[in-house]
Amino acid sequence: xxxxxxxxxxxxxxxxxxxxxxxxxxxxxxxxxxxxxxxxxxxxxxxxxxxxxxxxxxxxxxxxxxxxxxxxxxxxxxxxxxxxxxxxxxxxxxxxxxxxxxxxxxxxxxxxxxxxxxxxxxxxxxxxxxxxxxxxxxxxxxxxxxxxxxxxxxxxxxxxxxxxxxxxxxxxxxxxxxxxxxxxxxxxxxxxxxxxxxxxxxxxxxxxxxxxxxxxxxxxxxxxxxxxxxxxxxxxxxxxxxxxxxxxxxxxxxxxxxxxxxxxxxxxxxxxxxxxxxxxxxxxxxxxxxxxxxxxx
Amino acid sequence: xxxxxxxxxxxxxxxxxxxxxxxxxxxxxxxxxxxxxxxxxxxxxxxxxxxxxxxxxxxxxxxxxxxxxxxxxxxxxxxxxxxxxxxxxxxxxxxxxxxxxxxxxxxxxxxxxxxxxxxxxxxxxxxxxxxxxxxxxxxxxxxxxxxxxxxxxxxxxxxxxxxxxxxxxxxxxxxxxxxxxxxxxxxxxxxxxxxxxxxxxxxxxxxxxxxxxxxxxxxxxxxxxxxxxxxxxxxxxxxxxxxxxxxxxxxxxxxxxxxxxxxxxxx
Numbered sequence: 373x374x375x376x377x378x379x380x381x382x383x384x385x386x387x388x389x390x391x392x393x394x395x396x397x398x399x400x401x402x403x404x405x406x407x408x409x410x411x412x413x414x415x416x417x418x419x420x421x422x423x424x425x426x427x428x429x430x431x432x433x434x435x436x437x438x439x440x441x442x443x444x445x446x447x448x449x450x451x452x453x454x455x456x457x458x459x460x461x462x463x464x465x466x467x468x469x470x471x472x473x474x475x476x477x478x479x480x481x482x483x484x485x486x487x488x489x490x491x492x493x494x495x496x497x498x499x500x501x502x503x504x505x506x507x508x509x510x511x512x513x514x515x516x517x518x519x520x521x522x523x524x525x526x527x528x529x530x531x532x533x534x535x536x537x538x539x540x541x542x543x544x545x546x547x548x549x550x551x552x553x554x555x556x557x558x559x560x561x562x563x564x565x566x567x568x569x570x571x572x573x574x575x576x577x578x579x580x581x582x583x584x585x586x587x588x589x590x591x592x593x594x595x596x597x598x599x600x601x602x603x604x605x606x607x608x609x610x611x612x613x614x615x616x617x618x619x620x621x622x623x624x625x626x627x628x629x630x631x632x633x634x635x636x637x638x639x640x641x642x643x644x645x646x647x648x649x650x651x652x653x654x655x656x657x658x659x660x661x662x663x664x665x666x667x668x669x
Numbered sequence: 670x671x672x673x674x675x676x677x678x679x680x681x682x683x684x685x686x687x688x689x690x691x692x693x694x695x696x697x698x699x700x701x702x703x704x705x706x707x708x709x710x711x712x713x714x715x716x717x718x719x720x721x722x723x724x725x726x727x728x729x730x731x732x733x734x735x736x737x738x739x740x741x742x743x744x745x746x747x748x749x750x751x752x753x754x755x756x757x758x759x760x761x762x763x764x765x766x767x768x769x770x771x772x773x774x775x776x777x778x779x780x781x782x783x784x785x786x787x788x789x790x791x792x793x794x795x796x797x798x799x800x801x802x803x804x805x806x807x808x809x810x811x812x813x814x815x816x817x818x819x820x821x822x823x824x825x826x827x828x829x830x831x832x833x834x835x836x837x838x839x840x841x842x843x844x845x846x847x848x849x850x851x852x853x854x855x856x857x858x859x860x861x862x863x864x865x866x867x868x869x870x871x872x873x874x875x876x877x878x879x880x881x882x883x884x885x886x887x888x889x890x891x892x893x894x895x896x897x898x899x900x901x902x903x904x905x906x907x908x909x910x911x912x913x914x915x916x917x918x919x920x921x922x923x924x925x926x927x928x929x930x931x932x933x934x935x936x
């Protein structure tokens with residue numbers, strides 16, 4: 373039995389439901405109000421503010437924000453030798469990491485897409501996705517222990533008279549490669565899986581050996597997938613300030629930006645320097661889209 | 670495709686080696702958390718559960734763990750609501766700027782984390798918000814929306830609307846249809862999205878570092894401020910295992926829920 377009050381409420385709910393059905397625009401408005409408020413106003417607003425902040429400055433004497441627009445910060449970033457060196461170092465690192473992940477990702481992605489049984493493939497996909505999603509800081513920290521003076525790597529290499537890289541640029545390269553490898557494996561795997569078997573068979577029917585087929589058929593078709601993966605490996609390396617802090621003594625763009633905010637309290641300069649990876653990524657995304665990487669995402 | 674036997678074996682070995690490379694450091698950190706010695710030398714000197722007991726008794730770790738849980742639950746709830754709303758709007762309606770909206774949802778994950786962190790940091794400062802749990806939740810929710818969105822959109826795309834239409838033809842209103850038909854169809858996608866959002870929030874540090882302020886510490890932040898103190902090393906190892914387990918288990922469950930049919934990838 374429903375009470376009259378419940379009944380009344382039920383009627384109003386039904387009327388509302390009918391009204392919403394008749395006015396899909398109102399329905400859309402209700403759906404979008406909160407997300408637009410959050411993502412467009414709050415998030416995009418923050419990004420816009422960030423852009424504007426880069427044009428502000430900090431009063432050297434008082435440490436207060438001066439909201440007069442100036443290109444001073446950009447000039448500082450562009451003309452200071454050490455910032456240029458750090459920017460170049462970071463971009464080179466991102467490129468090296470990207471290339472290394474492609475080389476390591478290809479064999480396992482190919483195995484998953486083309487050779488593994490569907491059961492093995494399922495297990496492998498989950499095994500790659502788990503570390504992709506979780507434990508970023510924990511993994512960097514694990515490497516810090518592994519690479520330490522008396523750590524695992526030196527312990528394993530010692531009998532062969534070898535030494536690990538210690539905390540260095542090589543360590544950053546190794547750890548970034550490790551961290552972002554799954555982001556490269558997943559798109560390449562998906563890309564290789566999409567290649568029709570008939571193409572590979574045609575190539576081998578026409579006399580193409582495995583290596584030739586790989587170079588002339590598989591590689592060109594997998595290129596958009598590689599580019600898709602490289603968007604992640606490149607962007608993630610450019611912005612990472614945790615890894616260099618834990619496994620090296622070198623500064624990368626992220627570290628300098630972080631220090632500008634924390635140690636120096638200079639938000640405007642931090643924002644201006646952070647525009648370097650943003651600009652690089654925008655150019656990168658533009659080129660990647662031209663080359664068809666977005667379809668492979 | 671026919672591959673020479675040697676090449677097939679080589680690919681198999683390379684795959685196994687890659688998996689070992691991915692999982693070895695994770696295994697090592699777990700092993701070190703049971704290490705009897707205070708220092709992380711190799712090989713380890715013995716096994717103990719002592720550090721787990723001490724970590725659980727450590728007020729700093731306990732508070733940080735609690736903050737992390739609160740932040741992750743808060744971010745997950747916000748992401749669930751916003752992500753599903755956007756998913757329904759994008760999947761069920763045609764409107765101006767639909768493509769752009771899908772892009773904006775992905776943006777917080779596509780941009781380097783330091784940019785999102787810095788942008789939010791500037792905004793909070795300018796608007797005069799106090800840094801703390803609230804600002805952490807705002808930051809996390811912003812990049813968690815996309816995972817719920819992805820899962821729900823993928824599910825809606827695969828769910829035929831005929832069942833909903835039948836329900837309405839039989840006299841059910843929008844709300845009853847949603848409760849009885851639509852919601853059960855997307856329930857597991859919502860759960861998977863929520864688990865991924867939780868995991869993403871729980872081990873986040875790059876954005877958190879900019880949105881937490883001085884007084885509030887999540888577990889990853891606790892690790893970040895203690896990793897250089899030799900005295901705390903064994904506790905950091907245990908805290909790392911806590912973070913690892915609480916982020917990897919939800920992801921595993923989520924991947925079982927969607928069992929490979931939906932996007933667990935980041936885009």
